[in-house]
Amino acid sequence: QVQLVESGGGVVQPGRSLRLSCAASGLDFSGYGFHYFRQPPGKGLEWVAFISYDGANKYYADSVKGRFTISRDDSKNMLYLQMNSLRGEDSAVYYCATGTATYYFEYWARGTLVAVSS
Amino acid sequence: DIQMTQSPSSLSASVGGRVTISCRASQTISNYVNWYQHRPGQAPKLLIYSASTLQNGVPSRFAGGGSGTDFTLSISNLQPEDFATYFCQQTYNMPFTFGPGTTVDIK
Numbered sequence: 444q445v446q447l448v449e450s451g452g453g454v455v456q457p458g459r460s461l462r463l464s465c466a467a468s469g470l471d472f473s474g475y476g477f478h479y480f481r482q483p484p485g486k487g488l489e490w491v492a493f494i495s496y497d498g499a500n501k502y503y504a505d506s507v508k509g510r511f512t513i514s515r516d517d518s519k520n521m522l523y524l525q526m527n528s529l530r531g532e533d534s535a536v537y538y539c540a541t542g543t544a545t546y547y548f549e550y551w552a553r554g555t556l557v558a559v560s561s
Numbered sequence: 562d563i564q565m566t567q568s569p570s571s572l573s574a575s576v577g578g579r580v581t582i583s584c585r586a587s588q589t590i591s592n593y594v595n596w597y598q599h600r601p602g603q604a605p606k607l608l609i610y611s612a613s614t615l616q617n618g619v620p621s622r623f624a625g626g627g628s629g630t631d632f633t634l635s636i637s638n639l640q641p642e643d644f645a646t647y648f649c650q651q652t653y654n655m656p657f658t659f660g661p662g663t664t665v666d667i668k
Contacts, residue, residue, distance in 0.1 A: 447604075478657075488605070488648055488659040504656055538604065546652040547595045547610035553603060 445469040445550045447539055452555030455529055465522040465539035465552055472520040473497075478548065479513060479524050481535035481557075491537070492524065506532070529559045563587050563651050567660035573668040578639045582663045584632040584649035593653035596625055596634045599662070600645045608647075609634065636665070 451463040465477070479491040492513040493502045501513055512525040522539050536556050542548040564587035574580045584594065592612035597605040607616045609625035612632055622637045636643055644667050649660040 487661040488599075488650070490655070490657045490659075493655070502655060540605075542607075544610075546593055547607060549607040549610075549616060551604035551606075 447541070447550055447552035449537065449539055449552040449555040452537065452557045454558045454560060456561050457530060457559055459529055460525070460527045461529060461557060463524040463526065463537055463539075463555060463557075465524075467520045467522065467541075470541075470550070473517040475541045476545065477513075477515065477522045477539055477541045479537060479539055481533075481537045482554075483532070483535040488538075494522070526557070529557075531559050533557060534559045562656055563590060563654055563658050565649055565651055565658050565660040567649060567663050569663060570661065571664040571666065573666050574639055575668045576639055576641060578668075579635065579637045580639065580665055581636075582634045582647055582649075582665075584627075584634070584660050586630045586632075586651055586653075589629045590651045590653035592628045593651055594625070594627070594632045595650045595652060596623075597648045597650065598643075598645045599648060605648070639665075641667075 446468045448466045455461050476495045478493045480488050481491050482488045491504050494513045498515055510528045514523045536554040538552050538554045540548040540551040566585045568583045594612045596609040599605045608619050608623050613625045624635045626633050646662045646664045648662050
């Protein structure tokens with residue numbers, strides 16, 4: 444049974460950094476690309492970043508490009524989102540997700556809350 | 562970016578009833594639409610992919626349709642566990658974008 448467990452969220456001041464972690468189990472981790480999505484309070488879901496199965500390709504939403512970095516450690520079955528220069532508009536519940544196909548996502552973590560506030 | 566709109570934003574229905582949620586894309590996206598159910602504090606759950614394919618383990622009372630720019634999610638014989646928020650998502654182009662959601666609550 445596939446399980447994705449997120450951690451690392453919390454309250455952080457504007458301009459500071461935070462690293463989210465997503466622990467995966469029950470799947471062949473190295474064969475999957477992963478996405479991060481987020482949901483700001485009272486708003487809809489939005490895509491944040493993607494990393495390919497081999498880590499060779501990474502894509503970011505314009506709103507986080509240059510500030511966020513997605514990475515993976517296949518030896519630990521771990522996905523990471525390094526978030527620097529955080530802003531109030533980055534406050535959201537963050538989800539890691541993946542799927543057996545590139546165009547739908549059947550595996551999601553429960554999410555971790557990031558609150559950027561002074 | 563492809564914009565996704567949904568209607569209605571919320572609706573009330575009775576247990577045993579039927580609801581239909583609409584989703585429209587700002588450009589044609591073939592059948593690259595997924596539908597998710599989301600309950601507070603939980604992970605989003607994939608219901609339908611490729612516009613009309615039921616995800617494994619999802620009850621057959623959920624059905625998706627449409628292609629091009631207009632899509633629907635129908636839920637028949639509503640059960641208590643179906644009262645939640647539903648999102649459509651396009652995966653035709655990155656950035657993958659979502660509709661704003663439709664909340665289905667109990668009448």
